[in-house]
Amino acid sequence: MPRTPMSLLSPADQARLRGLRLMKAVALGALLVMAVIFVVAFALEDRYPWLGYVRAAAEGGMVGALADWFAVTALFRHPLGIPIPHTAIIPRRKDEIGRTLGEFVETNFLDSAVVREKLLSTRIAEKAGEWLRVSEHAESVAAEAATMATGVLRALSxxxxxxxxxxxxxxxxxxxxxxxxxxxxxxxxxxxxxxxxxxxxxxxxxxxxxxxxxxxxxxxxxxxxxxxxxxxxxxxxxxxxxxxxxxxxxxxxxxxxxxxxxxxxxxxxxxxxxxxxxxxxxxxxxxxxxxxxxxxxxxxxxxxxxxxxxxxxxRSLDDPESGLRRRLTEALIEIGSRLHADPALQRRVDDRITDAAVFLVGRYRHDIASIITDTVEKWDPAETTEKIELMVGRDLQYIRLNGTVVGALAGLAIYAIAHAVL
Structure with a gap:
């Protein structure tokens, strides 16, 4: 369970933590239900032979629930604190996971062909032109550009x-x-x-x-x-x-x-x-x-x-009605209109953007992917375990529920077959 206090978690992580705790309680409840059923069936099996089927199903459900609890827990920590080999996989192999994830991103997402295909299919120039030709959008871009330019001018010595x-x-x-x-x-x-x-x-x-x-x-x-x-x-x-x-x-x-x-x-x-x-x-x-x-x-x-x-x-940058700001807005609107209406210009702009992106990805994709590796390496193992468990732990609890159900069905089937044959 995450050890970080609830007050220090983001609202999204707090919601994930509540969902994780709920699903853990549900999975534990299913195991306890199977255990109660097993005890009752085991005690009354001599008086009511048909309870043998119930006992077998409950026994199989408990085995499945415990096995999947062990498997899920082993990802994040040592079950019951016992340092069993091949447990606490995520904290123990955190750096390797980071390197593998970085290599996966580099190979499958930062490939030049993938980047080129994605950018060309996105039609960046047309969408940018359609958005930019709206005067309100052009004014927003001009205002942001003026703010950035003002900051640069004030920062200069x-x-x-x-x-x-x-x-x-x-x-x-x-x-x-x-x-x-x-x-x-x-x-x-x-x-x-x-x-x-x-x-x-x-x-x-x-x-x-x-x-x-x-x-x-x-x-x-x-x-x-x-x-x-x-x-x-x-x-x-x-x-x-x-x-x-x-x-x-x-x-x-x-x-x-x-x-x-x-x-x-x-x-x-x-x-x-x-x-x-x-x-x-x-x-x-x-x-x-x-x-x-x-x-x-x-x-x-x-x-x-x-x-x-x-x-x-x-003065011109700070004044929305200045000639500089108006001309900048008008220029942006004109650029947006041309980009929206001129397919040839769209293709040229898309080709330039795609070529630049492909060049940058091809030249620096290892450096980009290394951000993942370096970031994961800097994480504390316990903190990494908490982050990953918050993200996927709730879904993993369904494995425990499924193990309980599948174990119960498997136990019932094995008992029924054995009873019928033997």
Missing amino acids: DDEVQDLISDLAREHLLDPEWGPTVGGWLDRVVTADAHRDAVDLGVDSIATWLHGNREAFSGLVSRRLPSWVPSVAMRLVDDTVYHEAITFIEAVQKDADHPARRAVDAYLRRLADNLQHDPATIGRLEEAKSAVFDSPRVRELATDAWNTAKSGLL
Whole structure:
């Protein structure tokens, strides 16, 4: 009988224990009934010869009940505490049972063919799609994903992440020379005339500024003239300069092949070539880069980037109505709808899942099965016996009942045959 107090057992185990005790009482009661019948029949057999049949049946029932009691008890402990050989099988051979069970699971359940057949017949993708396309389910998955992501973000060390961002920025962004890369990019832009729109935007911006800032030319040139020059002449000079600037910029706007545009193109080509091949130009760019991104500033940028990204993500993850959560839910619904409606996609997903599972099972099935072996080895023998007896002990008591009935019938049959023949 399990020795663990009822209060320490789970509700399911408590129910099993009550059922086990009830069946043990029933089996014991059947044995006692047979014993009483045997005593009565044995005492009155001389007076009533027909009680010989009853005595034989009761005798056979007692023998069967005792034999099966011994067999059932021998599985879990020594009968009557006597260390009879080949008894207390489960506690004595616990580790071997665990290894055998692990080998059985590994051979029969973790076989690649079995896993592949089961997964393909399950139609995982179709069922997952059917479930996921329901908005409530998609929202639940999104909420769980947000909870997990929030937990991960809060668990991360800010200093370590900032150090990582700083190291990555320095290794992949700051340490490499920018000149050749920027020069190559600029050369491709100029060759493809992709810079034209930028030049047009610059020219238009200058023209807009000139038209709106006439007063900026007042005194621009005239203040440099001698004082004896008449004021009318000074204003005429300023107006001439302003109008020439307007005329020039309008000409640049209208003429796609204006000399100023060609000069800009030539300058950009020279700059692209110098950035790629001129050590002096490359050095000046590296100096400028170092001045902008010195070590303390890189650390500050990494800190600001991480803090901003983290706080923004946490707010979005915590808010069910945030754009991130809504887009995640919509994406899950769309995935579910496609999985539900597209048989070809279902087959591809099922094949990928099956291949991955078969690979993992084939590679790690011994390790998976060893969980059973290692767990059983760690169990205390008495505790193992209690666990197994609670699980199957109630059903084993039926063996005792069956032994009582079969023994009684066998005893009656033997006695009847012997009486008839002899």
